[in-house]
Each structure stands twice: as structure tokens, then as C-alpha cells.
Amino acid sequence: MKTIEVKNQVRLPLGKCVELVLNGVRFRLFRSAITVVIIALAVAFLMTMLTESMVSLEVGKALKARTGPRDSLLFWSSRLTSPMNEQELTGIMAQAKAGDDRWREFQAWGALDDRGVASLAENSAAAMTYLNDFFSQITEGQRRPLVGRASGAAIFTTLGEPDRLATFRTEFAKLGKQMPTSLGEFEKFLTEWKSLSAARHKILKANADSVNMARAVLNDAQPVAFLASGKEDLPAKLARCGFVIDGRQAGIISVQARQSLDNEKIESLLKIPLVQAKLADRTKVKIASINLGTLLGEISGSSGAEWLAKLTATSEYYKAADQLKMPAFNLTDLAIPVPPAGQDQAAQEKFKKDAQAFVAANAERVRQVARGRLKDNKLAEIEASVLVSGESKGFMGFSPRTLWLIVVSFIVCVVGITNAMLMSVTERFREIATMKCLGATDGFIMVNFILESCMQGIAGGMIGSALGFILGMLRSWVSCGAMAWEQMPGAVLLAAMGCAIVTGVLLSALAAVYPAYVAARLAPMEAMRIE
Amino acid sequence: MQENIQTQQAVPSAPSGQRPVIIRTKGLKKIYQMGQVQTHALRGIDVELYRSEFISILGPSGSGKSTFFNMIGGLDSPSSGRVFIDEVDVAQLNAVELAFLRCRKIGYIFQTYNLVQYMTCLENVTVPMAFAGVPTDEARDRGMRLLDLVGLKERWFHKPIEMSGGQQQRTAIARSMANNPAILLCDEPTGNLDLKTGAEIHSILKRLNKEQGVTVICATHDHRLINISDRILWIRDGTIDRIANRSEITVQTGSIGGHENE
Helix, strand or coil, X not given: CCCCCCCCCCCCCHHHHHHHHHHHHHHCHHHHHHHHHXXXXXXXXXXXXXXXXXXXXXXXXXXXXXXXXXXXXXXXXXXXXXXXXXXXXXXXXXXXXXXXXXXXXXXXXXXXXXXXXXXXXXXXXXXXXXXXXXXXXXXXXXXXXXXXXXXXXXXXXXHCCHHHHHHHHHHHHHHCCCCXXXXXXXXXXXXXXXXXXXXXXXXXXXXXXXXXXXXXXXXXXXXXXXXXXXXXXXXXXHHHHCCCCCHHHHHHHHHHHHXXXXXXXXXXXXXCHHXXXXXXXXXXXXXXXXXXXHHHXXXXXXXXXXXXXXXXXXXXHHHHHHHCCCCCCCCCCCCCCCCCCCCCHHHHHHHHHHHHHHHHHHHHHHHHHHHHHHHHHHHHHHHHXXXXXXXXXXXXXXXXXXXXXXXXXXXXXXXXXXXXXXXXXXXXXXXXXXXXXXXXXXXXXXXXXXXXXXXXXXXXXXXXXXXXXXXXXXXXXXXXXXXXXXXXXXXXXXXHHHHHHHHHHHHHHHHHHHHHHHHHHXXXXXXXXXX | CCCCCCCCCCCCCCXXXXXXXXXXXXXXXXXXXXXXXXXXXXXXXXXXXXXCCEEXXXXXXXXXXXXXXXXXXXXCCCCEEEEXXXXXXXXXXXXHHHHHHHHHCEEEECCCCCCCCCCCHHHHHHHHHHHHCCCHHHHHHHHHHHHHHCCCHHHCCCCHHHCCHHHHHHHHHHHHCCCCCCEEEEECCCCCCCHHHHHHHHHHHHHXXXXXXXXXXXXXXXXXXXXXXCEEEEEECCEEEEEEEHHHCCCCCCCCCCHHHC
């Protein structure tokens, strides 16, 4: 005879649960697919945003690295011809680091030791802080009563006079604004500024001397041309004038200067009517609408470059250029071959060979320069678009607006999944109740539904992150061009993908909690109900 | 033309007190509150059901038959009064212990079979075993034996949708026997079946009752099922209207049509 003895029901191992759930998911494939799609969409949105912001961060970094040479060239071509003023000196000094080129220049010009330059640098940094954070922030009308007509670094010199400082104190109290530091701190800075003024003026004087020497060396030539002509000897040449530059930087600058000169040469070709006419002929564009873009587009290909090199080697071209007093078009280091005067067969042969080699070399360089220029133009465009998109600050590089959109997409996703799961629970009332009659505990039913949702989360997360990655890269490609692929941060994106999948799973687990609770609370007697 | 029931003379009416009681209810009441209206589904039922009995519960719809049925099956709790299943007070059990009780001690058979649609015949039978923690291999062997018992051994791999109603109900019976329960609760087991398949189900239930000593409690309208019961219990308006031994009542069963029942 059977006796009844009641104990606690056994807990099913997770493996068995997974097996049962998978069985059920296979049966309800269509509904599962809908849930998966909801998760996939939300995750794809997140992943697109992640991909885009990460790629644009990388592209931004790369752009900075690429525009560096351009900025150095501008800096050097201006400092060879015009001496610094106090304002510029303060700005440069504020950024000097111990042992770098500027640091050593200041040491030489001011006859200072490391400590001396360090105190100057520190003082200049403080000066820039006061200028940027206070004196530039107040209006002209507010500044006048404080410091009179003085502006920039001259403000501090002006305030060095005791009566002006007294005026400043009273007027500053009336203004009711905050300094980056306390007023006492500012006055201490002013005293130091005054005490360092001798050293600054010594440096400015030495700098002016160096510029004079450089002018003599330049001898009316353009500084860019001078920087371009220098190769390995550029640091030595500059050192003779008192400027310090290391070999690597000099190399970068001279390459950039060369590029800039060659750009100018190509641009100047458009002044020649003959070139315009020939280009119009070649590209089937009206003469009136020919511009630099047309020319660059044409000669960035090898056939176009060869065409230009050949054209500029014709006597027709020389005549036209002579009329405008323009030099021969030569982007190479080679001398332009001159036809031999006599009828010497060997000399003629040699000239022909040289001319061919020259045209080929010129064509190659034309193509390079044109390509470089087009790339620079593209970079400038990307720079503008990356700056405009403004995605480079905030949490994980997201702007608050994007963050908000992502959060909303998550909420919509959770609601969608909850709805789908609730429908699934309602549909399966009888099945759940039967399971409970057969001995399923509330915990098992709950785990069952959450597991089901998690599995859908994994599937949706994987599909969504792959989809989002592709979409994000495509969008980055549109805005940043090939740079998006070149600068793609693979490892970071892989990690982001992992995060997106985990997010998908967490979202779906979260969304399943309420439907699972409803299912677990279901009374087993529902199984008896007949519809 | 007379229905052939082999067990008609085999079961004598059991005098109360001599056989052990398996289910006892004391002052069982159930009140459903629906807004302002109170519905008295059960108005105090005291009854004793004996071990290894075959009992039919009858009553018109709305009589409280289903409520009573749910109470003694441990599926619902009374508003007042008590249900003892083998001297265990069901109200004292927590949710996990109730699950244990439902899993091993009671087998349920539903009018609508309630098989899990996405599982095969054998998988359906082994679900309660999985809940009871029976190892997979043992569960499979036991499942096959149970399917053999109900005559579905050859169809173990079929899904419910590929089977007839009778076959589905036989699977459900195999499932209800999965953990060797002491009680079988059948809610209109033949309500959705034709006469012939209904008769098959009846004979299986009777066989389980006779051979394995399982207490079978059926809520039914089927007169042939009443015919093979040991006792019959009528419920009306939430109270017990009448309890009678099989021998005390006359059941007339016949067949409709000719060759269909042969």
C-alpha cells in the first residue's frame, strides 16, 4: 500500500532547464524571432552609436597627428621673419617643456639655467590662465576701468605700477567677479612677473637678433622656400641664427614646405591660358568653369600627370610661360635638360633620354603632390565634420542627446519584450498550469521564462551588434571616408560588441522578470479550465 | 448489445472503517468573493475517500464539483475547513511541498489531455520524472514501460498533434502514472472522446485501480464510468447530495449504432 510522505521538491539542474527551454523555443520560433528582432534593433542602435563615436574619436586623433606638420610649417615660416612680441613669448613659454627645443632656445637667448627657464615657464602659464579665464571673459567695457588701454600680456606690465594696481583693486571690488585664484595670489604673480621682466626682455632682444640674422640668410627669399631647400643641414643652418630644431622635426617641416611650394607651382599653372585651354580640351569642361579642383582631379591620375609633364616640356608652353615671366615647371630635383646646340648625334641621343627621364620624374611628382593636396582637402572636410558632429565629449564620447536616445531605445525595447513575453505567458496558461500540476515549482517556471528571454537576448545581441557595427562603419565611412577603415579601433570595437551583447541579454532578462512572475504565480487549477 | 464489463461483480462495496482513508475533508467551505457578491461554492463538505477505491463524482455544472475536485487535488486551498491527504493537512504545506505532493503522490488526467505540444509522446511522459529528479536513462526506460502499459509503445516518438484523442489521453494516463502516485484525479477523462475510445480509457483506469491499487477519483457524466466505480458521490449546491455504493444503484448502459462498438 502506498503511503504519502511529503518532502521538498527537488530543484532541476540548469542543464535540464536549458534543454526544456530550447525545446520550447524551437516550437515557438516565430514569436521568439519577433522578440529577437526587438532586441537586435535596440542593440544595433547602441552599437551603431558606439562604433561611430569610437571611430570619430580615433579619426580625430589621427587628424591632429596629420595636421601637425602644416601647423609647424606655419609656425616656423613666421618666426624666421618676424620677432616675437611679449604676448607670443608668454604663450609659447607657457607650453615649453623641460629640455625641448623651445626650452633650450630660451636658455640660450636668456642665458638662463634650467631653474630660470622653469620659473619663467611657470609664471607664463599662470599669466595665460589669468588672460584666458579672466581678462578675455570680461567685456571691453569692464576691462577698461581695471587696466586702461592695455591688452594681452601688457596688462600685467601695466599693473606692475603701484597706482594702477590700486585702481585695479578698487575697480575689481566693484566688478564683483571671480578671478581664477584669489586676489592675493594674483598680486604675488604680478610681483613675480615684474621681477622676470628683465629676463623676458633679454629673450625678446636675442630673438629679434636671431630673426635679423635669419633675414640676412634668407636674402629676400621666401621662408618656405628656405625651409624646403634645407635637408639634413637645416638644423645647423637654423642653429647659426640661434634657433633650435631637432633633425626629425626639421625633416617633417622641409617635406611640408616642399609640398607647399609644389602646390603653389601647380596652382600658378592655371594662370597660363594655354594650360587652361588644353585642360578644357582634355576634360571637356568649359574654360570658364575650370578651377583648381578640375586640375587636381585630372592630374592625380597617372595619365593626367604624364599629360601635364609632357605639356609643360613643350616649346609652346615655354613661350606662354615666358610671356607671364613664370619659371619653367619643374617639381623634381633634376635640372631641366637643355637641347644641344650642335648636330652631335650622341648629344642628341642623350638629350632625348634625359628629357624622357625628366618628364617621367616630373609626372610622378605631379601625381604625388596632387594626391597629397586632394587628401589634405578631404582631411579639412573631415575635420570640419568631426568638429561639427561634436561627439567628442561626454560619457564614452556620447553627447547628452545621443545618450538620451539610447536610453529611450532601451526603454522601448524593454517594454516591447515584456509585451511579447506577456503574450507568450497568456498563450501558455494551460501549459504552465499543467507543468505545475506535474510538479514544477514556481522557481522553475520563473527560471524557465527568464532563461528563454536570455537566450533570445544572446541571439538578438549578436545579430544586433553585428548589424550595428556594419551600419556604424558605413555611416563613419560616409562622414570620414577611407580614414574610418584605416583608423578603425578593432580591439575597442570588439570589446564594445561584447558590451552590446551583454546589454542585450541584461535588457531581455530584465524585461522577462514581470512576465515570469505572472507565470510563476499562476494557479495550477487553470489546467482544468476548458475554453 | 449489453456493455461487457468484466469488473462488475469483482468489487464488493467496502464497508467504511475497514479500509484506510486516503482523503478526508472536514467542514470544507469555499467562498468566492466577486466584488460585492459572495458565491458559496462549497458549503461544508465532510467526506472520507478510501484507499484503492474507484470513485466517481457527479453533479451538474455550477454544483461545486470542480471546486471540490481542486481542493482534494491540492490545487486550491479552502476558505475554511481542512483537507487531509493521507493524514497530511494540505493547508499546512508550503508551495514547494505542494509541488512535491503533486509531482509524486497525485496523478492528474484532464478532459483536454493537456499534453505539451512540442514534446514527443515519451518526453511528455518523462516530464514529471524530470521534476522528481529521476536520471534520464531510468526515466526513459520507465516511460517506455508506462507507454507499453497503455499500448502506445510503438508511437513513443509521435508529437501530440500526430495522435488521436484516445491516444493522447492514453499518453496523459501514462504521464499521470510517471511517479507511481497513490491517487489519480481524472477530470472528465472521456468527455472529449467517442464511446469506443472512452471504453478503452475506462478499462485502463480500472486496470490501474485493480492491479496497482491506485485510488482513482473521477469527475464525470459518463454512465459507463459510473458503472465501473466502487462508489458514486453526488454534489449539489456545494454540499454532498448522496453517496452510494455501486451495488445500490442501477446503471443502464447501452450502445448506439451497430458495428462501431465492436
